[in-house]
Amino acid sequence: MDVKQYAESIAKKAKKTTRQLSSLTTDIKNKALLKTAQLLDKNRQLILQENQKDLENAEKKGYSKALLDRLALNDKRIDQMIQVLEDVASLPDPVGEIINMWTRPNGLKVGQMRVPLGVILIIYEARPNVTIEAASLCMKSSNAVILKGGSETINSNRILVDIIKQACRETCFPEDAVxxxxTTDRSVVNELLKLEGLIDVAIPRGGESLIRAVAENSRIPVIKHYKGVCNLYIDDEADMEKALNIAYNAKVQRPSVCNAIENLVVNKKIADKFLPEIAYYYGKAGVEMRCDEYSYNLLINHPKAKDTEIVPAKEEDYYEEFLDLIIAVKVVEDLDEAIDFIEKYGSHHSDAIVTENYTKGMKFIQQVDSAAVYINASTRFTDGNEFGLGAEMGISTDKIHARGPMALKELTIPKFIVFGNGQLRENVGIPKDEEEVKIDTQACNL
Amino acid sequence: MDVKQYAESIAKKAKKTTRQLSSLTTDIKNKALLKTAQLLDKNRQLILQENQKDLENAEKKGYSKALLDRLALNDKRIDQMIQVLEDVASLPDPVGEIINMWTRPNGLKVGQMRVPLGVILIIYEARPNVTIEAASLCMKSSNAVILKGGSETINSNRILVDIIKQACRETCFPEDAVxxxxTTDRSVVNELLKLEGLIDVAIPRGGESLIRAVAENSRIPVIKHYKGVCNLYIDDEADMEKALNIAYNAKVQRPSVCNAIENLVVNKKIADKFLPEIAYYYGKAGVEMRCDEYSYNLLINHPKAKDTEIVPAKEEDYYEEFLDLIIAVKVVEDLDEAIDFIEKYGSHHSDAIVTENYTKGMKFIQQVDSAAVYINASTRFTDGNEFGLGAEMGISTDKIHARGPMALKELTIPKFIVFGNGQLRENVGIPKDEEEVKIDTQACNL
Structure with missing residues (x-):
């Protein structure tokens, strides 16, 4: 079958379900989610069997151990998927929520009601549990979803979708909504990204190159984040214990993720005290420190840093998403310089200040233009679950529609609803008997 | 000067003001708006003089009377601009509004705070008052704005911007924010639309061809509506007087605007009674009716329609935005067929049902997928002012970010703000004495 035709046939099937989806009851949606959870539990062996095929293919192709680890399923990971489905079922239904309503002087009641976006295309890599996360969020928010996973997990994803569809059939949920x-043919993605009348939004999840390719080729609006160059600023009025713990947690606890910090920005007044201490602990954890001139001179022969790799930073290091046990260090004179630095080198994802000073904390919150801005906590919390949103569909560092973790609400949009009892603009109705016909010929107000 | 350089220099100047803008007090913003209003009042003669130049050029170029009417300023129109500035000053400031905040089990306080979008490019045609509307909304919402008006109003727009900038200088508002x-060189627009790092969103206002050109050439997210093919459905349980008045108002009161109706969809059970009546009044107002087979046969020899132009409709008529005294008529069996029709031919702008039946009204509200959906009122109310939002920046028929009239709130986006007191993910802090270093090597949760 021709790729273009295939893409269109998928998108059309999805689109066809959108009206039915928009008026499904929360009950039916929850039943479909919980039935999927049940069927996952019942079909563990089958799922692991299909996953085994992917693992064998990946091994043959010589994929890295990290990638194998990401695509491997086991009972614990199936448990996690079941948990996601149960969690999403337990969350409030965003669809139909009337977020506000007011009455105009002429008696019109004008309000805004959340409705689904329509058809969502999600393009992702490796981990098969994204299939369950994305499908469950879309099902609960009454969106149709088109799932395009990585070729390395096609067998795992296929069985998971089969199970979802079986659950749909058993619960009167339209199965074509998922x-x-x-196919592993990558050209399908480009064809899908052309279907602007059929697909309403594309969400790429994965490495920066995948996301850039999607953003550049799409005629459909894309919600995305390219990378996470997160910054931590240690103010001179920081509590030393909080500063050390947060700097450690945000870099070391799980270094390969987008909400881990890549740059440590330190106020000069506290640098001499703070940097040797954190260098000591970073050394223990194997973190390499790429230092600006001031911090390099401070640390290179410092006894506390004797087991730490201290190297001079190049400017490009500050732009880099290391996703590894590496941190770039910058010493600044004051908060303004710190914010300048973050605005210049950061990726507007998650940034934190450690300070006991109220005014400086609030200034940081206000002026740092990022999806998530913190006072005295680790940036590692930028996550749908950690923020209490249930699952997440992805993280946006865009400026429109949504910033930060996107969950159920972000998969809807308010439309205007208007309840009238015969209101007419300028009170112009059908002319009475000899009344003159009035036509305002002014052009569009837009 | 080179066009590319010129575009960049403008965008960079605007971008540079964004941090300062984000922490301006509401007081300063309102002062700048009210000072602009004062200076408009004081400089009426100068404004009219510059506007005269545009009018003379337009006349020389043989522009249509309609266009001349749209670009002409007079005291009444200057009064309207002053009113817009005063209205926007009186609206609540959306920036810094914390729309929700909750506490996580670990004590983290997570909230969402409205922040400006950043730099907004608005591309518009003809009417010079858009300059004042767009600038005032952006100023109040702490966005920088780049104004690209039509070449036919460049002198009028220039003097208006000069006045805004003078007001900015006198009130400590950063003048480069506007x-x-x-230049009348159109290639500047294409250069501006490439500056994705500097400009955050583009809003085209004007004809469909302008909007399509912007959407196709832009690397920046675009918020737009292509056209307004609005539909009115007369249900068999409609109140006849409301039906006639609304059908009349929505078509006749001002036919050239995007929220006027283009299609009249009538339930067959009421068609024989309703259509001859509305044909009578449409005939009085000079509205041509393009009819499907059923309505054509009904009206063509009907005495009530003897002064009305009744012609057979072609299928393409139902897709057409007439912006004129023409209406396409379709008779349907029931509500479902009406909704099918609206979803197929409409442009998802504004659609209304006239009915006294509660269940059918609510079904229409829920299932019609448009920016504004009405029961028993004219679609002509889809407008920022009529909805009570103050001014408007444009109308979106997109599915993301905003649907319907966009005003102050839609020029902001919530970011996450997090207040902690030392919270660490998985409680991993600096290791105590002999504690083992724990590093989770799992890859990005995205």
Whole structure:
């Protein structure tokens, strides 16, 4: 079958379900989610069997151990998927929520009601549990979803979608609302990204190159984040214990993720005290420190840093998303310089200040233009679950529609609803008997 | 000067003001708006003089009377601009509004705070008052704005921007936050639309061809509506007087605007009674009716329609935005067929049902997927002012960020703000004495 035709046939099937989806009851949606959870539990062996095929293919292709680890399923990971489905079922239904309503002087009641976006295309890599996360969030928010996973997990994803569809059939949920791109042909993605009348939004999840390719080729609006160059600023009025713990947690606890910090920005007044201490602990954890001139001179022969790799930073290090046990260090004169630095080098994802000073904390919150801005906590909390949103569909560092973790509400949009009892603009109705016909010929107000 | 350089220099100047803008007090913003209003009042003669130049050029070029009417300023129109400035000053400041905040089990306080979008490019045609509307909304919402008006109003726009900038200087508002593209060279627009790091969103206002050109050429997110093919459905349980008045108002009161109706969809059970009546009044107002087979046969020899132009409709008529005294008529069996029709031919702008039946009204509200959906009122109310939002920046028929009239709130986006007191993910802090270093090597949760 021709790729273009295939893409269109998938998108059309998904689109066809949108009206029915928009008026499904929360009950039916929850039943479909919980039935999927049950069927996952019942079909563990089958799932692991299909996953085994992916693992064998990946091994043959010589994929890295890290990638194998990401695509491997086991009972614990199936448990996690079941948990996601149960969590999403327990969350409030965003669809139909009237977020405000007011009465105009002429008696019109004008309000805004959340409705689904329509058809969502999600393009992702490796981990098969994204299939369950994305599908469950879309099902609960009454969106149709087109799932395009990585070729390395196609067998795992296929069985998971089969199970979802079986659950849909058993619960009167439209099964075409969950469409699976069942091919490893990458050109399908480009064809899908052209279907602006059929697909309403594309969400790429994965490495920066995948996301850039999607953003550049899409005629459909894309919600995305390219990378996470997160910054931690240690103010001179920081509590030393909080500063050390947060600097450690945000870099070391899980270094390969987008909400881990890559740059440590330190106020000069506290640098001499703070940097040797954190260098000591970073050394223990194997973190390499790429230092500006001031911090390099401070640390290179410092006894506390004797087991720490201290190297001079190049400017490009401050732009880099290391995703590894590496941190770039910058010493600044004051908060303004710190914010300048973050605005210049950061990726507007998650940034934190450690300070006991109220005014400086509030200034940081206000002026740092990022999806998530913290006072005295680790940036590692930028996550749908940690923020209490249930699952997440992705993180946006865009400026429109949504910033930060996107969950159920972000998969809806308010439309205007208007309840009238015969209101007419300028009170112009059908002319009475000999009344003159009035036509305002002014052009569009837009 | 090179066009590319010129575009960049404008965008960079605007971008540079964004941090300062984000922490301006509401007081300063309102002072700048009210000072602009004062200076408009004081400089009426100068404004009319510059506007005269545009009018003379337009006349020389043989522009249509309609266009001349749209670009002409007079005392009444200057009064309207002053009113807009005063209205926007009196609206609540959306920036810094914390729309919700909750506490996580670990004590983290997570909230969402409205922040400006950043730099907004608005591309518009003809009417010079858009300059004042767009600038005032952006100023109040702490966005920098780049104004690109039509070449036919460049003199009028220039003087208006000069006045705004003078007001900015006198009130400590950063004047580079309002940038004016002072050239009639159209290639500047394409250069501006490439500056994705500097400009955050583009809003085109004007004809469909302008909007399509912007959407196709832009690397920046675009918020737009292509056209307004609005539909009115007359249900068989409609109140006849409301039906006639609304059908009349929505078509006749001002036919050239995007929220006027283009299609009249009538339930067959009421068609024989309703259509001859509305045909009578449409005939009085000079409205041509393009009819499907059923309505054509009903009206063509009907005495009530003897002064009305009744012609057979072609299918393409139902897709057409007439912006004129023409209406396409379709008779349907029931509500479902009406909604099918609206979803197929409409442009998802504004659609209304006239009915006394509660269940059918609510079904229409829920299932019609448009920016504004009405029961028993004219679609002509889709407008920022009529909805009570103050002014408007444009109308969106997109599915993301905003649907319907966009005003102050839609020029902001919530970011996450997090107040902690030392919270660490998985409680991993600096290791105590002999504690083992724990590093989770799992890859990005995204």
């Amino acid at each position: 469409m699976f791109v069942d | 940038m004016f593209v002072d």
